Amino acid sequence: MKKKVLSLVLTAAMVMGLAAPALAAEGSETGKIVILHTNDVHCGIDPVTDEASGAVTNVGYAGVAAYKGEMEAQYGAENVTLVDAGDAIQGGPIGTLSKGSYIVDIMNEVGYDLAIPGNHEFDYGMENFLTLAKEQAAYTYLCCNFTDLEGNPVLDAYQVVDYGDVRVGYVGIDTPESFTKSTPTYFQDGNGNYIYSFSQGNEGADLYAAVQKAVDAAVAEGADYVVALGHLGNEGSTDVWTSKSVIANTTGIDVFIDGHSHESYDETVQNKDGEDVVLAQTGTKLANIGKVVIDTATGDITAELVSGYEKQDETVAAYVAQVNAEFAGVLQEVVAKSDVDLTTLDPATGERAVRNAETNLGDLCADAYRVLLGADVAFVNGGGVRADIAAGDITYEDIINVHPFGNEACLVETTGQDILDALEMGARLYPEENGGFLQVSGLSYTIDASVPSSVVLSDEGEFVKVDGAYRVKDVLVGGEPLDVSKTYTLASHNYMLKSGGDGFVMFKDDTLLQDSVMIDNQVLINYIVDELGGVVSADYADPKGQGRITIVNADQAAENPEEPAETEEPAETTVWADLDPSAWYAEAVNYVINNGIMGSTSTEANLFNPTGTVTRAEIYQIIYNMEGRPEEGIPVILPQEDGWYADAIRWAAAKDIYLFNIKPDTDAFDPSQVINRAYVAAILADYAQLKGLAADTTKAAPNLGDLTGELKDGMEFCYYVGILSGDENGNLNPYGQLTRVELAQIVMNLNQLLAAAETDAETAAEVTYTAETVSIEANGRTIPAIVTLPAGEGPFPAVVLNHGHGGSKDENTGFGGIAAAQADAA
Template structure:
């Protein structure tokens, strides 16, 4: 029988050669980015850990919000900070994808100051502008974001009238973490100027795909990972991910889409992961990656490997961070308890649901439209469905309820329109309503408008058909009168601001004048005869396209 054992002498003799072989193998393995075993991706070699934490569309929800379905409280900046305290490390970054502001009394009272101080304390590595950052105009945007301690990004926005804002807002930033260079490119929605044409004097917005491609190509050779931090909506993010191979990750916002697990989108360069958290600080998003430094990556191997990701619920059981809590409390006390005072009551829930107000008549929209008509003595009052954010559940109605249900507190104005111009605008509305477009019009008492299969059928005031040759006095928000949300027919008309009363003040005064409790209901002011298309929307749309 042959003895295959190795003698100690032979072992000593060959030890040098064996060590040389192991050394060579070690060098080879250290340069291998990954290996594949029956399709499974196994990390080895120089890949480095990177965790991306992200939020979007906080909308000034600095304190907790109440979930209408579960009746439990969630969110709040101080609880977000606690989660980040537990997870943040030298291997992580924190990003915010637009619309930090607008949506609660913190913005109505402080116009961004409360939000910026709070998120400075939370700690962000980068932020891209959203559409609501422009609600107060470019000068206001600069006034509060100039105090931010984090980079403010928007590669596709050109500031024409405010050089200071132009200098403040950068197209991208490069973050160095754990030996990696990470480029973050900001992209905002072109919807800003179509929704608010007055901003055309101050900014121009380029198409996202064109600009993102330009910067991604420019940066690709000098960084290890490229992240597009966008505020254009989930649908558009998926499209960008499929088209722009130089981008590795898209962290998005604007459509308020809760993406439970980041979507993997294939393109020519490999895989692009797309993530979004919904809105109002309900979740903290996370992606955990292995990223290869560019100088160590072998040809044919991926720039990064996605390990895990998802959404962490920011529940009421999380202990608030004391520093952030103290900052928010100071602003909360300044708002004061006066806004929480009951001033009226309601017999019904006043429906401020976002989707409902963008596709059908609601009792809350009826109430607001009637209040505007009552204030102005107009023939007709209009209000856009995108004005509404939350329902008033009752039975008590507080000042805070009004501000929170409809936070876009524009002045009321009147304009004169011919019946033909009204009908033309109603036709445009008929072609666009889908449950997501914020320009869907709601009407004051006496109006009846009928749509069918996205076509305008008829409109009547007090039972009489709208006369194309007659001139009507029409009340609305200054935003809509300026052509906002696509109502371009209104933009050329001379506005009469009257006593310059804000919508909220008009509504509060009107409610106080009514018998209590108020009993507002949907009553057939808007009739939509297209049940088939509505059924398809319910069945086939798993996420929400961009919102105002």
């Protein structure tokens, strides 16, 4: 039996710290098999560096190639295999516009050996994927559970690779969620019948059986080790289809390389027989490179996540640059035509109208969602329609400028009441602009501007209820009056339907019928090309739209201004190129920027990098900024004694704030390490407690799995005080990485809690008291006591300090005497 000693390490592979040993060029480390892995790259082809910290947050494909070259030099090229666990070709314009072709070309250049399809590999159609997989890719796609209805495999289920005398079997697995997290029609025939299967039946049993069959076949073919390549994930994935569920219900897998959920982990879980299996996933967009090493002499298996890697393979970098240049040309490629001007503007005034009125471009965008997802109704928020399209040729760039955010199309089942409430929410600010003003398809409605809005919002700006008359009236769905008790299907995007964007939280608990089908600009492209035949006709000629939204009594709107909004706008609105002022994070980002807590990640322009990850140095600098940058600290060994973060680290050390050590065999501080939510929580918890913030530990503790020690304590504290609430399902995801906008929200929450606590303390300090000495007659004795009362008008509770009421004292009055004093005080 193979011996498996699992060493799970997170490595920061800085270029200065990862120099190969002298004998590396000769492949000195023999007898070891190295498997490098990536997942959920989502078109993140280029390296990304945080300007403020210098941290590499995305190694890029040239970085993957460089690291692969180092491993080949160290272990021998014949012992190194590079694999991908799905969702590589979708997620950015370069994937959308080339239908994944550019990404496959780059992966060929990098030198991938094996890959599996993720759900988004199917986003450009089945025929397109099969062409990429079977004709264009120089590497092999595997999937054991992807079959036609007769059970015939569409791709090879597994492949056995020889490494000298040792054989490793690779088994591919894709999530059955592909049906709903891509486009369902791509898996159907012309009559809407499914003609493909992902072994989705019997509550996971069919999937486990398909995997076990492939594992057993690989072993029968001589595999000494079995590595599963899965696009299954854990957090947020269907329970019976997670990688952990597959491992727990199968035997024979030694390593499970995962994807789909965008988590970063390398851990050990047990299979059906109680044997250890290495489970690893690298996050998303090449935040890490995964590395698994099998020592064939000892049977030991180790796993690492390599982050911050700075080197770039020159050949691949040049190839990527060439692809980017070609892509720039593709942006100008004509994909369709329009017979009319499509606008976001009022034709009379030239002012923006899409956020408080119907426009023809708003109609077009909403129609695209409704038709492509087969919904009764579709909504598009006005803030998500960003640019006009002039009559004539339509280029890819035109489409992307309309929908630049990359939101993902979703379909939910909802009620007529929720639809009505959403329309009211969108219309509440009329005639003022509102990024949440709804452009619609499949329905029409009227806004009576003379009716004041009675929408009630939470402190966070989320919909609570309508506490009065509706200004939205005469809602028709498909020409029939809206039935508030009826169920309808609603198409929109994840920002609104899943994340409660623009305050539309009424849909968050609705049944999700299709999830993350395709990105927003792809929805629009496909609708124009596939449904309209490539031409936007005169049906959309009127710049004011097709009469779906009617405004009445607009002249009376000024007489009935809405009461001041329940959520105040920030004192200053931050306008930076990469920030959306209508996004959910806008208030928090404005807050941290205007208060000097967080700033630009670029020295050349105001750029917040909203989706960027958080480095170790950044989090300490943030709390140091919150503290006002005091001039105190103690010595700490730093790679740069005068680094921008140095004062913050020394101050944190002086205050005994958690200074975790990623590198256990050295005292050096690694500032560029990208850290997860648990580490952020531990640091913020220490700072909050330093400031005197206490947690309500009577609340039910969150489920943090195997998290222990200070990380567990920190996560629980942040949860108890309310600065960390988790995702839409309440999952705290301790091993996940925070984006900068998520951190901004948490930091704002914390700073506001601290400010409120300080205000309470100051108010308490301002209360004055009077103290009076009284005498208590009890048991024939006169006992002195002090009665303390707050100044001012009462009633107040009196505090009676009774000297010497202990049972061993001669002057003991007993508690009856204390009660008498309290009665006197009253």
